[in-house]
Amino acid sequence: MSADSELSNELQRVLQEFGPNLKPLSPEEAVQKFLKSEKSELAPATLDEYERELTRFVGFCGEHGVEDTTEFDGRVLHDFKIWRRDEAHDGEGSLSKKTMRDELYLFRKFLRFLESIDAVTPRLHAKIEIPTLDPGEGERDIDFASDELNAILTHLEKYEYATREHAVWVLFAATGRRPSGLRALDLEDIHLEGDEAYIEFRHRVDGETETRLKNKKSSENTVYLSDSAAEVIQDYIDTNRVDVGEKGRSPLLTTVHGRLSDSSIRKYVYKWSRPCVVGNSCPEGRNPDDCEAMESSDRAVKCPFSKPPVALRHGYISNLRRQGISLHTISDRCDVSEEVIEKHYSELSEKEKRELRREELESNTGSDDGYL
Structure with missing residues (x-):
């Protein structure tokens, strides 16, 4: 041997x-x-x-x-x-x-x-060797332009008013929250009476049913609703919400089977973000009769121009940034850290970022010279 x-x-x-x-x-x-x-x-x-x-x-x-x-x-x-x-x-x-x-x-x-x-x-x-990313590599390039969103909301307002799918889109457009946050809402979280309409987002892990928020208790807050958004939500509750219970709870978004699922919420976003379903022409010139993405709502994800829910969130946050809303306010309203907003969620061009910095300096110092 x-x-x-x-x-x-x-x-x-x-x-x-x-x-x-x-x-x-x-x-x-x-x-x-x-x-x-x-x-x-x-x-x-x-x-x-x-x-x-x-x-x-x-x-x-x-x-x-x-x-x-x-x-x-x-x-x-x-x-x-x-x-x-x-x-x-x-x-x-x-x-x-x-x-x-x-x-x-x-x-x-x-x-x-x-x-x-x-x-x-x-x-x-x-x-296990983890790949190293170069600076900027892997950052998302997703945006949902406001005119694109307005076209979808206008179509839903006209043809799908106060339906469940319309309510989902209005909630996305009015709050910028995640699908899990919308799914977690109960009727008691919706406050539409009085001078100011608002929604409570609550992390619930007690009892027989759980609806968790991403950052748990830290995700809990209240979010103001505009009059137009509040009207749609109230009309949805009054006319189209399926009245089902859930072991002592009353979900806001419901089907005959109970609380609306995350997958259904995502499906609604893909479905209505296809350009051709809201009256726009296909950017690639496809014939809807021959298009795979038009075979059913389940196939909407195959459309190269349909968007996931995160695109709505990106667009919402980017739009607030363009309006000069502070990172602190956006962070609190949308349940996302300021660091994450800066890195992943704000789809502003360098020119837009520069303009925002200039406006902030002017509003706080009366000058854009930097030193006082």
């Missing part, structure tokens, strides 16, 4: 004797244990996103014959990273570094959890 073989055998013996006593799990069991451990800390929508992303890894394991967590090693992690980047998606080419970075952060968190329950070898998470 060679010296190298003897050394290898000795290393194996030491690892077996003194190494961790791993308790294997199937990939499916590992993911479910991780999700259960995270359930109390995450909003349901975030938990669903975690499950969708980790289910891809379970699929990878099935395709590549990885049967339990003790088989996870540097080679498996490397192969999964390449598979996810180049093969396991619908688009052409490779996934962006931004998408890969976000997903690998989650995957590394998943591996740390498995280490904590002795399902994988210690420090396995350290083998």
Whole structure:
């Protein structure tokens, strides 16, 4: 027996004797244990996103014959990273570094959890290399122009007045909040009487039903409603809201099945942001009769010009910035930090930012010279 073989055998013996006593799990069991451990800390929508992303890894394991967590090693992690980047998606080419970075952060968190329950070898998470982004890379370039929004609201006002879908769009346009915030609203949160109409956003985790807000109690506040928005919401409640209960609660946005789902809210935004459905021509000149995105509301996401709810939020925040509203006020109204607004949400050009800085200086100093 060679010296190298003897050394290898000795290393194996030491690892077996003194190494961790791993308790294997199937990939499916590992993911479910991780999700259960995270359930109390995450909003349901975030938990669903975690499950969708980790289910891809379970699929990878099935395709590549990885049967339990003790088989996870540097080679498996490397192969999964390449598979996810180049093969396991619908688009052409490779996934962006931004998408890969976000997903690998989650995957590394998943591996740390498995280490904590002795399902994988210690420090396995350290083998995950997170892509580094260049300055400005990965920042979103999403905006929802005010004239585009006005065209949609005008169409809904004329043809879908005070329907559930109209109410959803009005709430987005009037508050700039996330879909989960709108979904969480109850009738008791809507205050339309008196001189000033407003909405309360509340994080509810007690009782039999939960409607969480992204930043939990920190997300709670009240948001003023304009007279026109308040009128639409009141008419929706009076004429089109389905009167269903939810274990002691009365949701604002309802269907015959109960509280409106996040997925339905997203579907309404994609549906009505297709240019052709509100009377505009298709920017690509497509014939609606032949267009895949016009086959049904579920296919609206296929339209290259339809927008997700985050675009409405971007547009709302950017519009407030263009009006000179302070970051502090926008942060409080829209439940987002000033730092995040500056980096991700304000779609202002450099010229617009420069003008805002000039106007701020003038309003506070009476001059744009800088020094007093």
